Amino acid sequence: MPKGTRISSYQIRHIILQQSKRAGVGHIGSGLSVADLIAVLYDHVLHIPHPDDPERDRFVMSKGHAALALYAALFLKGWITEEQLNTFCADGSMLGVHPARGLPGVDFSTGSLGMGLSFGAGCALAAKLQHSSRRAFVLMSDGECNEGSVWEAAMFAAHHQLSNLVAIVDLNGQQALGYTADVLDLTPMGSHWQAFGWDVHDVDGHDVVQMAAVLDSFNTAEGRPHALIAHTVFGKGVSFMEGQIKWHYSPLSDEEYDRALAELGDGS
Amino acid sequence: MRKAFAETLAELARQDPRIILLTADLGYMALDPFSRTVPDQFINVGVAEQNLVGVGTGLAEAGFIPFLYSIAPFAALRPYEFIRNGPILHRLPVRIVGVGGGFEYGPNGMSHYGLEDIALMRVQPDMMIVCPADFHQARTAIQKTWDLPGPIYYRLGKDDLSVVPGLEGEFEVGRIQILSEGADLAFLSMGSITNEVVAAAEKLRRGGVRATVAVVSSMNPDPTEDLVRLLARFPAAVSVEAHYLNGALGSLVAEVISENKLACRLKRCGIRATPEGLTGSQTFMEQQHGLSCNALAEAARSLLE
Numbered sequence: 213m214p215k216g217t218r219i220s221s222y223q224i225r226h227i228i229l230q231q232s233k234r235a236g237v238g239h240i241g242s243g244l245s246v247a248d249l250i251a252v253l254y255d256h257v258l259h260i261p262h263p264d265d266p267e268r269d270r271f272v273m274s275k276g277h278a279a280l281a282l283y284a285a286l287f288l289k290g291w292i293t294e295e296q297l298n299t300f301c302a303d304g305s306m307l308g309v310h311p312a313r314g315l316p317g318v319d320f321s322t323g324s325l326g327m328g329l330s331f332g333a334g335c336a337l338a339a340k341l342q343h344s345s346r347r348a349f350v351l352m353s354d355g356e357c358n359e360g361s362v363w364e365a366a367m368f369a370a371h372h373q374l375s376n377l378v379a380i381v382d383l384n385g386q387q388a389l390g391y392t393a394d395v396l397d398l399t400p401m402g403s404h405w406q407a408f409g410w411d412v413h414d415v416d417g418h419d420v421v422q423m424a425a426v427l428d429s430f431n432t433a434e435g436r437p438h439a440l441i442a443h444t445v446f447g448k449g450v451s452f453m454e455g456q457i458k459w460h461y462s463p464l465s466d467e468e469y470d471r472a473l474a475e476l477g478d479g480s
Numbered sequence: 481m482r483k484a485f486a487e488t489l490a491e492l493a494r495q496d497p498r499i500i501l502l503t504a505d506l507g508y509m510a511l512d513p514f515s516r517t518v519p520d521q522f523i524n525v526g527v528a529e530q531n532l533v534g535v536g537t538g539l540a541e542a543g544f545i546p547f548l549y550s551i552a553p554f555a556a557l558r559p560y561e562f563i564r565n566g567p568i569l570h571r572l573p574v575r576i577v578g579v580g581g582g583f584e585y586g587p588n589g590m591s592h593y594g595l596e597d598i599a600l601m602r603v604q605p606d607m608m609i610v611c612p613a614d615f616h617q618a619r620t621a622i623q624k625t626w627d628l629p630g631p632i633y634y635r636l637g638k639d640d641l642s643v644v645p646g647l648e649g650e651f652e653v654g655r656i657q658i659l660s661e662g663a664d665l666a667f668l669s670m671g672s673i674t675n676e677v678v679a680a681a682e683k684l685r686r687g688g689v690r691a692t693v694a695v696v697s698s699m700n701p702d703p704t705e706d707l708v709r710l711l712a713r714f715p716a717a718v719s720v721e722a723h724y725l726n727g728a729l730g731s732l733v734a735e736v737i738s739e740n741k742l743a744c745r746l747k748r749c750g751i752r753a754t755p756e757g758l759t760g761s762q763t764f765m766e767q768q769h770g771l772s773c774n775a776l777a778e779a780a781r782s783l784l785e
Contacts, residue, residue: 266543313570319541321569327562330531334538341500342542361562364531371526 219255219288221248221420222479225449227284227297229476233469235301237309241447241459243281245384246351248418249442253349254285256424263291263316267346270319270335274328275353275382276310283307286317326359328352329379333369336377336437347376347432355387358396363408369437370409377437378430379410382417384446388460405439417442450475481636481672482510482579484615488622489547490517497521499626500539503549504532506579511549533559536574537566545573545627551585552578552594552635560600567631568604574631576601581611581635581671582722583755583765590759594635595751598670599727601633602699608653609699611635613674614642616649617657617697624651637672644674647695654701656710662690665716665780668707670696670729673722676766679773680720684780691780696729707736716745716783720776722766725750747783749776 228243253271260268273282280300287297292307292315299305306315310323320331332350339346356362369377383401385392398404402412413426423442430438446460447453450472464472490513493499501514505527515522525532529550536546548555555578556563567574578597585592601607610625610632612618618636625632646659656668660681669677674695681691694710696703711717711733719730730748737744751769758768766772770779 270538270541320537321565324561324565326530327534327565330534330562331538331541331566333531334535334540335542336538337535338539338542338544341539341544348538361530361534364526364528365534368525368528368531368535 219251219285220479221251222476223288224251224281224284225476226479227287228280229464229469229472231280231283231297231300233464234298236463237301238459238461238463239277239280239309240464241386241453241456242275242278242353244448244450244453245444245446246275246278246281246382247448248420249351249380249382249423250281250285252420252423252427254289257427258349259346267344269346270332270348272320272328272332272348272350273311273322274350275325275356276322279309279311282311282318286315289317291316325353325356326361329362329365332377332379333365333374336369336374337372339376340374345433347378349378349380351380351382353387354381354383354385354392354398354401355395357381357398357401357404366405366408366410373435374437375435376432378427378440379405379437380440380442382444383441384444386446386455386457386460390457402439402441405441409436410439411436412439412441414441414443417444418448481612481615481618481640482507482638483513483640484619485577485622485636486511486513488619489626490514492623492626493518493521498543498545500544500546501549502532502536502546504529504554506550506554529554529558530562533562533566533574537570537572540567540572540574541570545575547575547577549577550579551592552581552597553592556594556597556600556633563631564604568606571606571630573627573629575626576631576633578633578635580638582673583762584638584672586762586765587759590755593755595724596727597633597635598699598723599731602728602732605700606630607700608632609635611671611697612637612651613647613669613671613695613697614644615640616643617647617651620649621651621697625653635671639672642675644695645678651697653698654703655698656703656706657695657697658710659693659695662692664690665718665784666692666694666710666714667780668694668696668717668719668729668733670721670723673720673766673771676771676773677720677776680776680780683773683777689781689784696732699732702732704736707733708740708742711737711742711744714744718747718749718776718780718783720749720771722771723750725752745783747779749779
């Protein structure tokens, strides 16, 4: 697979299936749900000349359980090697189910939901205080918005007009044990962020062209923080996973793996 | 120590723009010496301790040294998982400042007491702990630790007037301070309760029992060598802390005695039961829980019998 070239959703989905099968771990549906978002961010939006550049944009994978999608992007950017990628979930690996700082390109360790937006707000505030134009992007899940701490951070960011903070909510309508509408209904998601004083945009979370255009349109120099409410399909790209609660945790059988790969096709 | 903290930090912050003081809406008047001196380095995040720690983590990642201020249980307990997954896991120089350990918030009741903060921080191997005994020591401790790498928990008392005799404001990371020498037993004290311990030692002296009094204000790294050296000289020791019995100073001393095969009997004085129902002044509550100078002296006497 080419490194350091354009990053496509297809490549990310392919790596998610490959690595989750090899390691025998789940969270596949969550990864597939954000594959297009991660592709847009790493191919087009994030300004990261080098993972150690202090002036890079910060990215917080607040829904840490979708780390495999992030690892795919880090590999495609050329920041981690194929050998490293292939250690996913192995003994002694830097690549666990949830991302940990220390791996090039991972700014914050996550895995416990509801912390990432506060981390991102701190990053955005730091940039403002340092008169830097760098930005902070936080990718969250809709289930994660059950956490009260999310709304502490949302209040803070709006009050301090952290225009350089972008919260992306992966609105796939599912959480671990059920559909979000049945567990704690936050419909319509955007209205909550609006009420907290954010600049809110609903987008199709699988339309990379639309997402790129909306993200490009954000005024990150001044004004309100931005919420991108990305309407996604859990398990997107693999028909038998789409919208199925089972695929929050389940790993793939050999037969399911073959079918999933066949559905992805050759990326053309 | 709040005044000493705010003044000392303001002096440092004037020289170093990396210092930011964030409060979760507490410190009325107490933080004025800071907020008036360096208003651009002061933020009230509102009543939101989890976000306080999360924002502090993000600031520290970018090179700031954030001090996060609240009353001890609100600073240490409410956002505990944020502290663990943020500053500790990322090894960032975030400073958690918990004010009013033990019963210092008196009639405010159980919600405001800091009874387990040190224990919670001590179980985290990479969280440095600083618990000064008076405001002079607090000032020195802040001056000596503010820019160290990694996170620090400061437990600061409310008292800005009392001075612990013999301490002379000394502080060293990983060391203890000896206030007075006596050959019969050793008192080990942590934090603002130290003047009760000094008074207990004085009572004992009048009864012919001579006690050494030492202050333990630094843990993680623990002052193990100092403690071994001290405890090896005594047949008996009494640890005193305005904290639950398990997990903080008394536990540390017991661990040091045990792991170093010292022949020293230990009496741990701390809070043994959940303080529910009764409330009152700090002094009343300390009396109720066996932390008055009389009770401490009695504990020492019974240990020597």
